[in-house]
Amino acid sequence: MSPQPGPNAPFSRIVHRTIVKQPPVAVRGEGMMLVLRNGREILDASGGAAVACIGHGNRRVAAAVGAQAASLTYVHSGFFTTEPAEALADLLLGDEPGGLSHAFFVSSGSEAMESAIKLARQYFLEVGEPQRTRFIARRQSYHGNTLGALAAGGNLARRRPYEPMLAGAFSHVSPCFSYHYRHDGERDSQYTARLCAELEHEFQRLGPRNVAAFCAEPVVGATAGCVTAVPGYFESIRKVCDRHGALLILDEVMCGMGRTGTTHAWQQEGITPDIQAIGKGLGGGYAPIGGILVSRRIINALANGSGSFIHGHTYQAHPLACAAALEVQRIIQDEELLPRVRSMGALLEQRLRERFVSHANIGDIRGRGLFFALELVEDRAQRRPFAPSLQFHERIKHHALARGLAVYPSGGTIDGAGGDHVIVAPAYICQPTDIDLIVDRLDDAIAGALRDAHAVMRAT
Secondary structure: OOOOOOOOOOOOOOOOOOOOOOOOOEEEEEEOEEEEOOOOEEEEOOHHHHOOOOOEOOHHHHHHHHHHHHHOOOOOOOOOOOHHHHHHHHHHHOOOHHHEEEEEEEOOHHHHHHHHHHHHHHHHHHOOOOOOOEEEEEOOOOOOOOHHHHHHOOOHHHHHHHHHHOOOOEEEEOOOOHHHHOOOOOOHHHHHHHHHHHHHHHHHHHOHHHEEEEEEOOEEOOOOOOEEOOOOHHHHHHHHHHHHOOEEEEEOOOOOOOOOOOOOHHHHOOOOOOEEEEOHHHOOOOOOOEEEEEEHHHHHHHHOOOOOOOOOOOOOOOHHHHHHHHHHHHHHHHOOHHHHHHHHHHHHHHHHHHHHOOOOOEEEEEEOOOOEEEEEOOEOOOOEOOOHHHOHHHHHHHHHHHOOEEOEEEEOOOOOOOOEEEEEOOOOOOOHHHHHHHHHHHHHHHHHHHHHHHHHHHHO
16 A cells, blocks of 8 residues: 655655645746646745756757757767757857866756766876865855765765764865854955965865865855855965965855856956856756866876776756757857846846845845845844844745745855855846836845744744
């Protein structure tokens, strides 16, 4: 006899993110809108997790995937390459931006970061530095959910259950998170110098020639909420890495592929990475795809050494996924969506600041392009967060959906336990009317969440 659900759980054979409550069923998407099975329309203000960058239901992408499915669905990458995979790599890297010359396509951002970590390790084996086994990353970062990527990340809530299983090759330094961690009166240059001194100290603690790479998100995504670095930070970090011969791995899975207004977020930081992880906006949600972009010097080391990358996946460079991503990237170019990200991003910031800059429970408004977050606080003057037990970010999610809005809230913003934020990351095709509707509904959702929270606090 088949097992039956518990008395308080809906029946579903899917292991949903929350086991005891089944999410609503989405049946269709068109542009900025999602349609549920009950007919309700939801304005997708975050593209899921900053994924659906060209909106839903794009006919060009559907046709491209259908045509690819009709011609070739799968080959093993150990035997063959395919036209869409080669064309996608050419489109991304034909002009070798920042010295990045080759791509390795996988099925997710987590796989991309696993690949980046492994490639960094193999590079040093190829060049005769096998002692380089250590990686430095930042607290309040997120680099993926597989064990290697999770070890690299600094998301404490996600790490905690698996801590005994995580590799000891990873250590963490402070994030560049001005709202919470810059000292009063500290200038950009002073804050950068302090963070670089901390990184230098970590290199020295580990032994400078034992460090393989430093990993960072140029704009920190879900864990801290669209945190940008102060000017000059990444240039200084790059110098520390270069001084000690370590690689720089930039994780742009969430913030890259146009989300911040340029194809790569690092293009606004004055530096280039040795390895870059990409995902989400690469395929725009039309297929599961991620990847790494690799500098020519790393590829040359492998070519002159073992001649191969000792890593791979069954669905690596999958033809349908590459065909979908190729068409998404062509649409971004053909429809000149990056200038639109910059103009609509400026409007989004303007509307958010007009509405929330004086709000008693909004501590910070931050981001870049179409990638912005509000940090929610109980006491704005003290920057004191709501009690974690209130799950304030989940209350915003609930009230937003009730008002026909999907945003991307998270908790543990400050240190993995305290703090709440909500991310707004609409599709690059958004219109000014969409921006206004997002801000109006978000304002109402925050008000509803505050009423709930205050009721709970009064009751206790």
